[in-house]
Amino acid sequence: MAESEFPELNPGFLDSASGTWRKPVSANEERIYNILTPHPRILACQGIAEMDYDDCLILEYHSNGDLWTYLLNNDPPPLANRINWALEIAEGLSYIHSKAVVWADAHLSNVLVTRDLHVVLADFAFSLISPSPFHALTTLPPPIFACPKGYYGRTSNRVDIFAFGVMLFALLMRRFPWTTNLNPRLDEQIQAMHTHGEYKWDVIEDKILKDYFGPVVEKCFKIGYTNGKEIFDDMKEIGAKWFQEVENKQ
The missing domain is CATH 1.10.510.10 (Transferase(Phosphotransferase) domain 1)
Structure with missing residues (x-):
């Protein structure tokens, strides 16, 4: 399983095929999402995508941005x-x-x-x-x-x-x-x-x-x-x- 060296500093990218946001896995962020989701005021996390380079959190994408x-x-x-x-x-x-x-x-x-x-x-x-x-x-x-x-x-x-x-x-x-x-x-x-x-x-x-x-x-x-x-x-x-x-x- 691959993991980025500094995943917490990588904002991620839009995966156009799935319409989700992919963010390199940070062990801490994965743990926090497991504690906080699901909740209507928290960005939805749909799991982890195992990839050849960086494994990624699968996050709901919102086109309106921040x-x-x-x-x-x-x-x-x-x-x-x-x-x-x-x-x-x-x-x-x-x-x-x-x-x-x-x-x-x-x-x-x-x-x-x-x-x-x-x-x-x-x-x-x-x-x-x-x-x-x-x-x-x-x-x-x-x-x-x-x-x-x-x-x-x-x-x-x-x-x-x-x-x-x-x-x-x-x-x-x-x-x-x-x-x-x-x-x-x-x-x-x-x-x-x-x-x-x-x-x-x-x-x-x-x-x-x-x-x-x-x-x-x-x-x-x-x-x-x-x-x-x-x-x-x-x-x-x-x-x-x-x-x-x-x-x-x-």
Whole structure:
């Protein structure tokens, strides 16, 4: 059985014959998928294809690509869609944490958009099972999503919690914290990361969205949650109130 030397770094390829995504097997990612699937918010893994070169995970393919690219390359989706995506990401994160898994690489490029415009979470090559709160999480997501190092030891889920706050902020505001858009240069991301390291938080300008979702964003940035279920519970309650207000105004 063949296995790539660094499978976790290989994004894989589309197998046009089967319409599936093939990704070189990583023992860790295979183990994580076995723990997490099936679930409607997790990318479906259909097993392993034994090949002459690299054995591959057989993953469901979503032609809409990842959420970050989708947001950049399409007309701005309605706010209701973006809030629903945040709710679905929170649902997936809640499930991941319920299985004692830390995603550890949470960002919008690892969220895929399905054909019916829902989202699923993907890429678990760097995920961990039941790590200690003092585990040195060395995964390097795009800098804008990076959890401040000062939170080391707060909770093993801290990197996922902080990254969810960044994703929620970006989906609500159509820009990342401390930037002006959804496509910040690398130096802008690094500067935002340093600002977060000083425990300074950008705020939601829209008063209504700030009143509803601002507390969730701030609580994520301050690691006021201990797991994804707490985030999802708040998001469900707040989201229901927001959608009710929108309906009442129509």
